[in-house]
Amino acid sequence: xxxxxxxxxxxxxxxxxxxxxxxxxxxxxxxxxxxxxxxxxxxxxxxxxxxxxxxxxxxxxxxxxxxxxxxxxxxxxxxxxxxxxxxxxxxxxxxxxxxxxxxxxxxxxxxxxxxxxxxxxxxxxxxxxxxxxxxxxxxxxxxxxxxxxxxxxxxxxxxxxxxxxxxxxxxxxxxxxxxxxxxxxxxxxxxxxxxxxxxxxxxxxxxxxxxxxxxxxxxxxxxxxxxxxxxxxxxxxxxxxxxxxxxxxxxxxxxxxxxxxxxxxxxxxxxxxxxxxxxxxxxxxxxxxxxxxxxxxxxxxxxxxxxxxxxxxxxxxxxxxxxxxxxxxxxxxxxxxxxxxxxxxxxxxxxxxxxxxxxxxxxxxxxxxxxxxxxxxxxxxxxxxxxxxxxxxxxxxxxxxxxxxxxxxxxxxxxxxxxxxxxxxxxxxxxxxxxxxxxxxxxxxxxxxxxxxxxxxxxxxxxxxxxxxxxxxxxxxxxxxxxxxxxxxxxxxxxxxxxxxxxxxxxxxxxxxxxxxxxxxx
Amino acid sequence: xxxxxxxxxxxxxxxxxxxxxxxxxxxxxxxxxxxxxxxxxxxxxxxxxxxxxxxxxxxxxxxxxxxxxxxxxxxxxxxxxxxxxxxxxxxxxxxxxxxxxxxxxxxxxxxxxxxxxxxxxxxxxxxxxxxxxxxxxxxxxxxxxxxxxxxxxxxxxxxxxxxxxxxxxxxxxxxxxxxxxxxxxxxxxxxxxxxxxxxxxxxxxxxxxxxxxxxxxxxxxxxxxxxxxxxxxxxxxxxxxxxxxxxxxxxxxxxxxxxxxxxxxxxxxxxxxxxxxxxxxxxxxxxxxxxxxxxxxxxxxxxxxxxxxxxxxxxxxxxxxxxxxxxxxxxxxxxxxxxxxxxxxxxxxxxxxxxxxxxxxxxxxxxxxxxxxxxxxxxxxxxxxxxxxxxxxxxxxxxxxxxxxxxxxxxxxxxxxxxxxxxxxxxxxxxxxx
Numbered sequence: 001x002x003x004x005x006x007x008x009x010x011x012x013x014x015x016x017x018x019x020x021x022x023x024x025x026x027x028x029x030x031x032x033x034x035x036x037x038x039x040x041x042x043x044x045x046x047x048x049x050x051x052x053x054x055x056x057x058x059x060x061x062x063x064x065x066x067x068x069x070x071x072x073x074x075x076x077x078x079x080x081x082x083x084x085x086x087x088x089x090x091x092x093x094x095x096x097x098x099x100x101x102x103x104x105x106x107x108x109x110x111x112x113x114x115x116x117x118x119x120x121x122x123x124x125x126x127x128x129x130x131x132x133x134x135x136x137x138x139x140x141x142x143x144x145x146x147x148x149x150x151x152x153x154x155x156x157x158x159x160x161x162x163x164x165x166x167x168x169x170x171x172x173x174x175x176x177x178x179x180x181x182x183x184x185x186x187x188x189x190x191x192x193x194x195x196x197x198x199x200x201x202x203x204x205x206x207x208x209x210x211x212x213x214x215x216x217x218x219x220x221x222x223x224x225x226x227x228x229x230x231x232x233x234x235x236x237x238x239x240x241x242x243x244x245x246x247x248x249x250x251x252x253x254x255x256x257x258x259x260x261x262x263x264x265x266x267x268x269x270x271x272x273x274x275x276x277x278x279x280x281x282x283x284x285x286x287x288x289x290x291x292x293x294x295x296x297x298x299x300x301x302x303x304x305x306x307x308x309x310x311x312x313x314x315x316x317x318x319x320x321x322x323x324x325x326x327x328x329x330x331x332x333x334x335x336x337x338x339x340x341x342x343x344x345x346x347x348x349x350x351x352x353x354x355x356x357x358x359x360x361x362x363x364x365x366x367x368x369x370x371x372x373x374x375x376x377x378x379x380x381x382x383x384x385x386x387x388x389x390x391x392x393x394x395x396x397x398x399x400x401x402x403x404x405x406x407x408x409x410x411x412x413x414x415x416x417x418x419x420x421x422x423x424x425x426x427x428x429x430x431x432x433x434x435x436x437x438x439x440x441x442x443x444x445x446x447x448x449x450x451x452x453x454x455x456x457x458x459x460x461x462x463x464x465x466x467x468x469x470x471x472x473x474x475x476x477x478x479x480x481x482x483x484x485x486x487x488x489x490x491x492x493x494x495x496x497x498x499x500x501x502x503x504x505x506x507x508x509x510x511x512x513x514x515x516x517x518x519x520x521x522x
Numbered sequence: 523x524x525x526x527x528x529x530x531x532x533x534x535x536x537x538x539x540x541x542x543x544x545x546x547x548x549x550x551x552x553x554x555x556x557x558x559x560x561x562x563x564x565x566x567x568x569x570x571x572x573x574x575x576x577x578x579x580x581x582x583x584x585x586x587x588x589x590x591x592x593x594x595x596x597x598x599x600x601x602x603x604x605x606x607x608x609x610x611x612x613x614x615x616x617x618x619x620x621x622x623x624x625x626x627x628x629x630x631x632x633x634x635x636x637x638x639x640x641x642x643x644x645x646x647x648x649x650x651x652x653x654x655x656x657x658x659x660x661x662x663x664x665x666x667x668x669x670x671x672x673x674x675x676x677x678x679x680x681x682x683x684x685x686x687x688x689x690x691x692x693x694x695x696x697x698x699x700x701x702x703x704x705x706x707x708x709x710x711x712x713x714x715x716x717x718x719x720x721x722x723x724x725x726x727x728x729x730x731x732x733x734x735x736x737x738x739x740x741x742x743x744x745x746x747x748x749x750x751x752x753x754x755x756x757x758x759x760x761x762x763x764x765x766x767x768x769x770x771x772x773x774x775x776x777x778x779x780x781x782x783x784x785x786x787x788x789x790x791x792x793x794x795x796x797x798x799x800x801x802x803x804x805x806x807x808x809x810x811x812x813x814x815x816x817x818x819x820x821x822x823x824x825x826x827x828x829x830x831x832x833x834x835x836x837x838x839x840x841x842x843x844x845x846x847x848x849x850x851x852x853x854x855x856x857x858x859x860x861x862x863x864x865x866x867x868x869x870x871x872x873x874x875x876x877x878x879x880x881x882x883x884x885x886x887x888x889x890x891x892x893x894x895x896x897x898x899x900x901x902x903x904x905x906x907x908x909x910x911x912x913x914x915x916x917x918x919x920x921x922x923x924x925x926x927x928x929x930x931x932x933x934x935x936x937x938x939x940x941x942x943x944x945x946x947x948x949x950x951x952x953x954x955x956x
Contacts, residue, residue, distance in 0.1 A: 041712065042712070043712035043909060044709075044866045044867050044868070044909065045867075045868055046867055046868050046869055046907055046908065047868070049907060057906040057907075058906065058907060060712070063712050063714075081903075082903070082907060085869065085903035085907070086868050086869065086907075088903070089868050089869050089871075089872035089873055089876075089903070090868055090872065092872055092876055093872060093875070122896065123876065123879075127879055129875065149868070150865060150866070150868075150871065168707075169707065169865070171865070172690075172861070172862070172863060172864055172865050173860055173861065173862075173863040173864075173865045173870075173871055173874055173875055174860075174863075174865065174871050174872050174874070174875035175865070176864075176865030176871060
């Protein structure tokens with residue numbers, strides 16, 4: 001392996017690595033705009049010019065492969081002069097309106113100006129080349145041509161990743177501008193990734209635009225629940241409100257990208273339609289009930305039913321929207337009661353999918369159900385048939401919108417007792433005897449197992465609304481009432497119990513799952 | 523050297539016709555190459571001749587051919603750079619328009635030497651006449667068995683295609699040319715990899731200038747020693763000099779490499795007309811640093827011109843008499859490079875426009891006392907910092923103009939206008955880009 005010296009530090013790197021990668025490995029920042037690890041090397045921004053001993057002129061760190069004994073200077077006078085020059089060039093035709101630019105706070109032009117430039121402008125403001133502003137170029141993306149630094153990340157993404165080439169660079173010299181190719185709009189299923197990789201404010205997300213300054217936002221590592229791929233994401237949130245999802249790099253799952261549908265699913269996790277209060281059916285209507293009282297009532301009813309008619313008179317349905325921890329506790333609950341357990345994983349017929357990231361299975365944890373041995377076949381049908389024959393007295397639905405997913409309607413109408421654990425106002429509520437509101441995956445800790453059998457952790461970004469609890473906690477509380485044993489204190493404890501159980505999850509460590517996950521045991 | 527080879531068309535009327543060309547020894551070099559030499563021997567011969575590229579960079583041609591991989595399963599391509607676009611340069615055009623078979627013969631021999639079976643001539647789109655002449659010549663060559671399958675019974679096959687560019691200076695940069703030939707925007711490629719290994723369509727490719735290729739048949743017929751005997755040892759051979767501007771007889775001159783610049787201006791071109799005196803000369807096309815009148819005792823070969831502080835480049839000699847405002851001349855050149863910058867690299871994209879704006883201000887009002895230093899600083903920040911040499915091409919003339927004629931720049935700033943062209947209407951700055 002070659003050894004390179006960067007700013008006096010000797011760094012051993014893999015053969016074939018570039019100077020910018022070697023520096024990154026050592027925690028040395030080499031500023032750059034056009035270089036992105038998920039795209040081909042363009043070498044056009046010239047921000048990463050560095051001095052390399054014995055080279056006749058400055059070299060771009062992004063395209064210069066490390067050779068043994070190479071000596072690189074990223075802080076030398078030659079390098080810093082070039083960095084200041086590139087920034088000055090970039091700024092002479094760029095609007096100086098950071099206070100009103102939506103990218104302020106995460107703009108590399110702004111950040112690098114503070115870190116590497118800090119010189120007064122030598123160009124009169126009136127002399128700038130003026131380009132167009134705020135052009136909607138697709139459902140998700142807005143283009144501000146005047147802010148573009150022509151790094152070509154967006155065009156390379158559309159050429160190399162989606163192979164759709166909606167954007168091109170037109171005109172020449174300082175009149176060059178990004179624009180739509182004739183007759184096209186930016187409407188491929190991954191279009192908003194160009195916003196993530198735009199280093200400045202040229203491409204912005206129409207949903208997020210002007211919604212928040214990023215420095216006010218907190219970021220939480222999570223996993224997209226939009227489909228079985230489980231793209232790694234960061235949830236941006238503030239004071240309990242989710243503002244956006246952005247992809248988080250995981251080369252084993254989603255590289256650097258995510259789909260637009262997954263990204264947009266952020267906006268469906270909150271707002272009106274969320275269940276916020278535990279409810280017990282009164283004479284005619286639901287009666288808001290304290291959480292502990294509601295859990296106690298449901299648990300006692302299930303125990304009483306099991307004692308009276310046997311556990312087989314109780315059914316529990318857990319869906320592939322549930323986490324591994326929720327599935328585990330649902331299994332424990334079924335075991336403690338002797339109840340029947342069924343899993344459900346249904347996606348819309350003909351659901352969009354492709355050969356890249358988007359899966360036809362729109363559930364994040366179908367593999368988790370399978371890995372825990374939950375019946376995904378005729379289980380739900382068998383339960384509803386049993387209900388129709390009067391053999392089933394109580395049913396517990398865990399994130400299971402069975403009316404939307406099955407033909408269980410008539411059975412629910414005649415069912416004596418239905419407990420619903422869900423996040424939103426699902427249709428089953430009309431038949432429910434008890435409702436326990438639970439949080440979405442953005443409001444809970446837990447794990448999903450993606451289509452390829454990779455177990456991935458998500459973390460609570462925001463609190464569940466009102467009285468809602470994380471799903472694992474609701475099930476743990478219910479299990480405690482049924483068994484009389486203490487409930488597990490954390491989702492990590494639940495996962496540890498799942499791993500200790502043996503089977504597919506054996507050997508997995510909850511802490512070690514962060515932040516890129518681990519594959520299930522084969 | 524009095525004999526004209528590259529410019530034989532001046533002595534033989536109708537040489538563009540293959541019949542005339544054959545009557546005067548046409549395609550003998552090709553037959554000789556097939557009959558007497560193995561491909562590698564031709565590569566060695568060109569190496570031994572010290573032929574250096576005539577497109578501007580002056581890279582040793584044989585060495586470039588030698589960079590091709592010895593074993594490859596991919597096709598090898600030859601791309602002839604006929605995108606002659608440098609202001610002040612118009613030599614390749616004469617070869618293509620008047621003696622196209624000389625070029626084709628050079629292409630055939632070069633292709634044979636490098637094991638290439640498809641050659642492209644990338645011609646500047648505006649040169650429609652040359653394009654038509656080349657196609658006519660190619661059809662003639664196919665009809666006579668000079669191109670196509672089994673040329674002259676040698677077993678060697680070659681097809682030649684002429685491709686018209688749309689008229690962008692950057693298409694003359696060898697990797698920009700390849701991008702354009704592939705149907706893409708002509709952004710120069712970062713190197714490595716180099717075209718010899720990853721060129722056209724990802725295949726090994728040699729890019730040579732028209733004049734360079736035209737030298738090859740003469741080297742084959744007369745030998746490397748003969749070629750090397752003309753001019754200086756390290757950059758020998760006949761050379762086409764394009765002389766424009768304030769001389770009595772502007773035009774294309776075939777002279778030995780190393781002919782003094784003073785001799786070219788005063789002997790061959792008849793000196794400065796209208797009783798005026800020489801003020802400055804750009805020796806190698808618009809992108810090269812200017813010489814003052816007292817710097818013209820320089821042999822016009824690659825190394826000598828470089829030693830004197832400029833470059834031979836494409837040998838586009840641009841002569842300016844004392845009527846020329848050097849700020850205006852510098853502005854005009856900057857306007858060109860601003861217009862032609864492809865916009866890929868930050869320093870060139872933004873720097874060329876900035877240079878033009880500062881020069882526009884000096885020439886037409888709005889200049890500042892600090893502008894001379896500002897121009898030097900901008901140019902310095904551009905040079906050497908981009909993928910291709912266009913930023914250098916834009917910066918080098920500015921640096922030379924400001925350095926050698928600084929008083930004129932300062933005078934413009936002090937007066938707030940041009941003292942030599944006080945009534946000149948301001949030119950609009952370049953905005954439209956085609």
